Amino acid sequence: MKRPGFTLLEVLVSFALLSGLLALLLQSQGEAVFFISRTQQLERVHNEATNRLLSVERTGQIPDPPNGIFGIDHPIPEGKWEIRESSLDFLGFSLTQIICDITYKDRGKEFHYSASILGDLQ
Amino acid sequence: MLELLVSMTLFSAIAGLLMSSFFSFQSIGTKLESKLSMRQELRNLETLIREDLSSVVYLENYAAKSAEFSRPSGIRGMDSESQGHPQDRLDLQVHSRGRFFTSFKRSVNPELFEVSYYFGQDDQGKTGFFRRESYFIEGPIEAGGEAITHKLSSRLVEMNLTYYDQLGAPQPAWVSAPEAALPTGVDVHLGLVGESGEKFSQDFTVNIHPSMGPGVVWGKP
Numbered sequence: 001m002k003r004p005g006f007t008l009l010e011v012l013v014s015f016a017l018l019s020g021l022l023a024l025l026l027q028s029q030g031e032a033v034f035f036i037s038r039t040q041q042l043e044r045v046h047n048e049a050t051n052r053l054l055s056v057e058r059t060g061q062i063p064d065p066p067n068g069i070f071g072i073d074h075p076i077p078e079g080k081w082e083i084r085e086s087s088l089d090f091l092g093f094s095l096t097q098i099i100c101d102i103t104y105k106d107r108g109k110e111f112h113y114s115a116s117i118l119g120d121l122q
Numbered sequence: 123m124l125e126l127l128v129s130m131t132l133f134s135a136i137a138g139l140l141m142s143s144f145f146s147f148q149s150i151g152t153k154l155e156s157k158l159s160m161r162q163e164l165r166n167l168e169t170l171i172r173e174d175l176s177s178v179v180y181l182e183n184y185a186a187k188s189a190e191f192s193r194p195s196g197i198r199g200m201d202s203e204s205q206g207h208p209q210d211r212l213d214l215q216v217h218s219r220g221r222f223f224t225s226f227k228r229s230v231n232p233e234l235f236e237v238s239y240y241f242g243q244d245d246q247g248k249t250g251f252f253r254r255e256s257y258f259i260e261g262p263i264e265a266g267g268e269a270i271t272h273k274l275s276s277r278l279v280e281m282n283l284t285y286y287d288q289l290g291a292p293q294p295a296w297v298s299a300p301e302a303a304l305p306t307g308v309d310v311h312l313g314l315v316g317e318s319g320e321k322f323s324q325d326f327t328v329n330i331h332p333s334m335g336p337g338v339v340w341g342k343p
Contacts, residue, residue, distance in 0.1 A: 022139065
């Protein structure tokens with residue numbers, strides 16, 4: 001007569017399935033944390049570039065020196081920034097473009113971010 | 123007996139796994155929620171301050187008639203500190219339809235409001251960050267008239283403003299005067315401390331009358 005209940009094999013299989021599902025869930029949670037952290041870092045970099053370009057817009061001058069490295073206390077530690085001027089051809093008209101380049105590290109990997117505005121310097 | 127032991131071991135392993143994953147999810151979820159809520163709060167505060175600073179006005183004629191009365195206009199930014207945190211106060215006159223006074227008909231909206239940002243205490247004696255808005259501009263810039271005051275945040279602990287004068291020199295405080303009506307730009311630093319002690323900060327720049335060389339000038343400096 002067959003006894004009611006599950007066999008050891010059935011329990012082991014269900015256990016394996018459960019572990020697989022939990023691993024998947026943990027992975028997705030980990031990815032969510034990773035993407036939030038990455039977005040946050042990108043937002044900081046975007047803010048920094050915007051603020052620097054707004055300073056150029058306000059003063060009408062490229063800062064002296066035009067590049068530098070962020071300190072340890074800065075929201076983008078050990079990142080590099082550079083502000084440069086370039087010329088842009090727009091339908092035959094020459095426009096001045098002020099570009100802010102930021103290089104930053106996220107989890108050991110180097111990323112580049114660039115933002116620009118159009119306008120004449122003094 | 124062996125089967126019982128094996129099943130109990132498996133049961134405890136599964137229960138342990140489930141419990142640990144549940145608590146892990148819960149803790150990660152709480153942290154994420156707290157982070158997102160703090161970032162959102164900072165963004166909301168930034169939006170409000172940025173909009174108000176961008177629409178600041180200095181009423182030349184109004185302020186010029188103030189020989190016998192005190193009629194401040196423009197910006198009155200005070201540099202102050204509390205418990206090691208910069209807690210500046212900002213009072214300004216803005217040209218806008220008002221954020222809190224929403225019941226005005228468009229035709230009778232004065233489109234000129236006094237706005238203040240400051241750290242203070244609420245009715246329960248708890249410290250917070252407040253925004254005051256009033257359409258009555260006569261008298262002192264930080265008080266008077268019918269005003270609506272809202273506590274914007276109880277987690278904001280730092281607000282530091284740096285004003286840039288016409289020569290581009292940074293100033294910790296600013297009081298508008300006919301010879302130096304408005305700063306050319308303002309750097310704003312906001313610092314938030316969450317319930318778990320986690321710190322978040324936001325720095326942003328607002329150009330009030332940016333000028334970009336000869337021929338391209340926005341507003342009168």
